[in-house]
Amino acid sequence: MARIGVFVCHCGENIGRTVDCARVAEALREHPGVAHSVDYKYMCSDPGQALIKQAIVEKRLDGVVVAACSPHMHEKTFRRACAGAGLNPFLCEMANVREHCSWIHEDRARATDKAIDLARTIVEKVKHNRPLQTIRIPVTRRALVIGGGIAGIQAALDIADGGAEVVLVEKEPSIGGHMSQLSETFPTLDCSQCILTPRMVEVYQHPRIKLLAFSEVDEVSGYIGNFTVKIRQKARAVDTSKCNGCGACTTACIQRKIPSEFDERLGMRSAIYVPFPQAVPNTPVIDRANCAYFKAKAKGATKAACGKCAQACSREAIDFDQQDSFLTERVGAIVVATGFQLYQIGADQPQGLTGYGEYGYGTVPDVIDGLQFERLASASGPTGGKILRPSDGKEPKRIVFLQCVGSRDPAKGMAYCSKICCMYVAKHTMLYRHKVHDGQATVFYMDIRAAGKGYDEFTRRAIEEDGARYVRGRVARLYRDGDVIKVHGFDTLSGEPLVLDADMVVLATAMRPQPGIEALAQKLSVSYDQHGFINEAHPKLRPVETNTAGVFVAGACQAPRDIPDSVAMASAAAAKILGLFSQAELEREPIVARVDASLCAGCFHCERVCPYGAVERKEIRDRKGTLLKVVAEVNPGVCQGCGTCQATCPSKSVELDGFTDQQIWAEINALAL
């Protein structure tokens, strides 16, 4: 016979007002298997906990039910109390008679009856509880950071400065991300590269950071504290160990008219190239799709078609035969910081998106996007920092800026606000006025969203000091009319349609996550929203964690973010990881699924439905080593205890500890009796 103790809490007036706690305790005293039943004003207080401890010892209890608040509130408290008295903490359960009963009912007699029922169900469950042991997981004190933009750089530096090793993976030839393309940054107008490049160099030189540029994450396995990551190092065709970054190869290259990605196709680069002069690492890479040597080879030429770069290299660093290589890293935590891309509007749109063809992007050369304007305004850009329009190189005297292109537009684009555009458009109007004193900037906006320190002041400055003209309304369409662009818009404040002549138009297009984010998220078993942004574990209280333990998120891959936000998230993720690394072992609740190998038929339904990739395959062999069968096995380090496998298993061979079928049935039966 079980010896269960029932402890009914009044929670001051919270429960006691509606539920007759003394009667609940009395009713439970009569329940089979209950050896002790009392009520008390505040069960969570020290004297309340002492009551429980004392009863466990004196009445030799083998199970405890606390009829009180939600287990979210005090389960830990009462389990700790039980452990203190020598009872396995997982033999203690709570019956929620506050949120589920007293707070939502008015009739005292019926609420009391319900509280009795609730307590009885839990008593029946506890009869089937078995002692569980806290799971301990070893921790590898190394972190993987995916993405070498400002968020990834900040996370890597903070973790490494905290004493742990970091592997930083960047898919482009250089770290730096979008921030390295920017001219000046809001709201202080400090030069983006001037504040970023020292950080990039710091990453490169840090003794605890292993930088893997031009690399991508191929496979991820394992769980918190114990991830194994396979990384593909893409072939640069340049031997990093020999190259000293002199640049002779890029000068020698015969292909010089390739649109530069770094300059957003407004400038040209060679086929062997370094994305920008301050690149880290400063090692060139051969763009095989555009290189004469590789193009000829792909067509089947047997003789080397070019090879000018190899001839120019004094260190014999050019290696045309280099192949992608793989390496495996073991890490304890992962930061996803893959950043954003701008919504590519116009004729050629990815992923079945359409819309905004009326803005002529891609067909009218002087209609450009925000990042292209950054390159025009940047001292390192294709025009050396002069604002010149792409079609004829003339200085535009009238620029029209369009905000919310693709953002806040559920009909044609994204429903969300891209957050940074209000600020960077204000910045663009200022940079424009500072460079072209007689230039007139006109901004079409929906609202000005300038929430941030010094942000509203900044947009006011653009309007009041730098003469930007703000028109509240949207633009219907644009078209080229001879030398000018006709902008048909609507001023919603005056209620008048508006036709403006512009020399150049800048579209503040929506921020979207990087292409391929879904594939990466699936490798990491983290969830993402309908736009591909990585989901945080809790929108308010766990903003940099994901739903997979040990995987964190920072920067614009989670939602549109500006630089300060991205950096703050990165530092927060780093702090979380350093906290994780501060212990040799992780402790976690043993509420995980277990497979009974003798019953498992190996159908692996559980493997398919597990959202966390916790189900593995195990071979059962006899003593001679003959394979008998393959069964499912749950990795307790990965399992989050959701119970989906248990609900799916046709042979009932998976059980979730703490919530077994037997326990749930016992609860239901107690209600039915």
Added chain:
Amino acid sequence: MRIGYYPGCSLHATARELDESLRAVASALDLELQELDDWSCCGATSAHATNHLLSLALPARNLALAEAQGHDRVLAPCAACYNRLATARHGIAADSAVAARVARVLDRPFANRVAVANLVEVLRELGPTIKAKTVRSLASLKVACYYGCLLVRPAEVVGFDDPEQPTSMEEVVRATGATPVAWQMRLECCGGAFSLARTASVVRLGRAILDDARRAGAEALVVACPMCHSNLDFRQSAMLERGEKPLPVLYLSELVGLALGLAPGTLGLQRHFVDARPLAARTAAEVR
């Protein structure tokens, strides 16, 4: 192919040539048009400004007729009729409360099963047949496709083409062999129903449309809406202020008819205010 045919009031009156050319083209393309028996007004410009329920019930009555007469699709060549029919179909499908109210008013069985098609949509589907049956080369003919405001909007109701960058009319024009020009005023308003009430506005708007088409090198406008046609054709003499050459305004079905070698008389070309017959004669001279 068989399709229910809802001509609406225009095609029996000011847009007779649209009716005539459409019937001629349909028979040449083996498209059987079955005019709905006992059709009534769609409500067009006035009903939706007067009474919301009425504006849905009037077209719904015609859709119910089409359903009862065994059609799964009805062609409404007038852009205004098309818009009203499609809007009613969409509005009734989207809201069961509205559907119930309309059903009460209709007092006849109605399952809202009939699809609504417009002239451009149907001709686009027949594009390959048009191409195959073209006997006259229109290659030297440059036309400006004018969609107007109603044909492709609102997107959630219409949905057969991009509301900002439509291509369907150009596709039909290419099937006839003629060349669509790239121009800017394809979707601008022509003044719609204000031809009588605010003639000056209609003239101002129409002039901008004609000027842009002319600048783009067009020799004719192609339309698919009786309202646009009457504004741009009937009012065109008032729009020509500096002795510009008038631009014939053709219905899309008339252009297809010319390509198919149908006689201008059967296409109703003699009914236009801006004479389109010299243009037709020029194409007739260029037999493929």
